[in-house]
Amino acid sequence: MRAFGFLSFGHYGNVRGSTTRTAGDMLKQTIELAQGADELGVNGAYVRVHHFARQAASPMPLLAAMAASTKRIEVGTGVIDMRYENPLYFAEEAAALDWIADGRIALGVSRGSPETVVRGYEQFGYFGEDPRGADLAREHFDLFLRAIDGEKLADGDPAHLGPGQKVALEPRSPGLRDRIWWGSGSRETAIETGQRGLNLMSSTLLTEATGAAFGDLQAEQIELFRSAYRDAGHTGAPRVSVSRSVFPLVSDMDRAYFGLRGSDASDQIGIIDGYRSTFGKTYAAEPDVLVSQLKADAAVMAADTLMLTIPNQLGPEYNLHVLESFAKYVAPELGWLPNTEGPVHGDPVA
Numbered sequence: 001m002r003a004f005g006f007l008s009f010g011h012y013g014n015v016r017g018s019t020t021r022t023a024g025d026m027l028k029q030t031i032e033l034a035q036g037a038d039e040l041g042v043n044g045a046y047v048r049v050h051h052f053a054r055q056a057a058s059p060m061p062l063l064a065a066m067a068a069s070t071k072r073i074e075v076g077t078g079v080i081d082m083r084y085e086n087p088l089y090f091a092e093e094a095a096a097l098d099w100i101a102d103g104r105i106a107l108g109v110s111r112g113s114p115e116t117v118v119r120g121y122e123q124f125g126y127f128g129e130d131p132r133g134a135d136l137a138r139e140h141f142d143l144f145l146r147a148i149d150g151e152k153l154a155d156g157d158p159a160h161l162g163p164g165q166k167v168a169l170e171p172r173s174p175g176l177r178d179r180i181w182w183g184s185g186s187r188e189t190a191i192e193t194g195q196r197g198l199n200l201m202s203s204t205l206l207t208e209a210t211g212a213a214f215g216d217l218q219a220e221q222i223e224l225f226r227s228a229y230r231d232a233g234h235t236g237a238p239r240v241s242v243s244r245s246v247f248p249l250v251s252d253m254d255r256a257y258f259g260l261r262g263s264d265a266s267d268q269i270g271i272i273d274g275y276r277s278t279f280g281k282t283y284a285a286e287p288d289v290l291v292s293q294l295k296a297d298a299a300v301m302a303a304d305t306l307m308l309t310i311p312n313q314l315g316p317e318y319n320l321h322v323l324e325s326f327a328k329y330v331a332p333e334l335g336w337l338p339n340t341e342g343p344v345h346g347d348p349v350a
Contacts, residue, residue: 001300001334003344005044006037006323007078007243007307010056019315023054027062029316034066036320038073040327041338044106045070046078046307051124052117060093067101072339074104078201078243078307079183081112082137082144083121083128090140091147091169098173104343106239108201109144110183111137148176181239190221194228199239199346202299204309214281218242218299230349237346242299243307247284248325257314258284287329294334301334304346 012018012026020026034045045066047056056062059077066075080090098105111134117123121133128136147153152166161167182193185203193200202218210217222240229238247258261282283293294300308326310319327336337344 001294001306001331002304002337003043004306004308004326004331004336005042005046005074006033006310006319007046007048008033008056008310008312009048009050011054011313013054013313015313018313020313026056026312027065029312030056030062031065031069033310033312033316033319034073034075035069036316037323038070038339040320040324041340042073042323042327043337043339043344044074044076044305044307046076046106046108048078049080050113050115051081051084052115052120060097063105064097064100067097067104070104072104074106074339074344075101076106076181077108078241079108079110079112079181081121082109082140083112083126083133084124085109085140085144087140087144088147088153088169091144092171094144094148095169095171095173095176098176098179099171103173103175103179105179106181106199106201106241107179108181108183108241109141110185110189110201110203145177145180148172148180178236181241184221184225187221187224190225191228194225194230194234194238195232197229197232197234197236197238200225200241202240202242202303204243213298215297215299219302222299222302226347226349235350237348239305239344239346240303241305241307242303243309244294244297244300245282245284245309246290246294246306246326246330247282247322248287248290248329249285250287250325250329251321253318254284254322254325257311258282287325290330291333294330304344306334 008030010026012020012023014021020029037045047059049059051057063075126136147169150168150172152168154167156165156167181199181201183201183203184190184193249255261284283290300306
């Protein structure tokens with residue numbers, strides 16, 4: 001690990017203890033948090049995307065505001081559900097965002113997670129054969145990649161362009177494909193991500209449960225990804241991220257909020273989308289203990305970027321305290337380079 005950022009699920013609701021009562025609160029607080037994190041030297045500000053829920057949904061306006069009001073921090077998603085996306089419009093938005101951010105983006109996309117509604121993407125006008133919409137997500141993603149690569153997809157009007165002309169989308173942003181990540185929750189999708197030459201955003205859960213620690217399972221997934229990337233003939237340095245809930249206990253408030261969650265915490269096994277799956281544990285301890293625990297987490301040390309999932313409803317002030325505590329007491333011992341050192345780079349696989 002040499003970079004870290006925050007991952008916000010963007011929860012909001014008029015519930016006791018929440019400082020994030022409305023969608024407006026959530027959006028404005030996320031921008032404020034990105035601005036504060038940028039000043040702290042944090043490397044990334046990422047948002048989760050869910051539809052039909054009181055959470056962050058359409059991310060592009062939010063990411064554009066975050067990018068335009070910061071200087072160095074990377075902004076992105078973890079992840080955009082491609083089942084819901086118009087791939088050509090998304091390609092235009094992604095290119096525009098990339099220009100606004102001067103390339104400081106990390107767009108994580110995938111099939112998406114289970115929803116609170118049944119086949120919600122059909123309400124957006126998209127239909128597929130797979131009950132989980134995986135075919136639809138792949139179809140949309142393939143067309144999105146073709147569009148951002150500059151393929152001439154549309155027939156030009158002969159009256160304007162002459163006969164036989166094809167037209168590509170605009171705007172285009174050079175190098176945008178290098179900033180696209182696939183959110184992977186299995187070995188199979190990790191291998192496919194490597195074969196396609198994309199970056200890997202390893203999920204908050206893995207759809208397998210072998211009894212091995214979550215970090216060890218995820219480290220195996222990362223190695224499979226890098227091997228597939230190399231074997232496919234790609235010669236770059238792909239990025240890899242993992243996410244964890246990590247809370248340095250440096251104040252009485254920290255201990256009140258998270259002290260009990262960290263004691264005897266362990267990975268969890270559950271069923272998601274019909275798969276027996278492994279979920280990572282919460283890390284909450286004194287900084288020196290956290291350093292030892294995270295150094296022992298094979299996936300954290302194998303990835304270039306660690307996303308810290310934050311309790312966004314506790315507000316920007318408290319979450320900036322969490323990020324500052326991690327930056328001050330924990331991250332330097334793990335190899336962290338603040339955003340003042342420049343953009344984050346992946347590890348060469350050749």
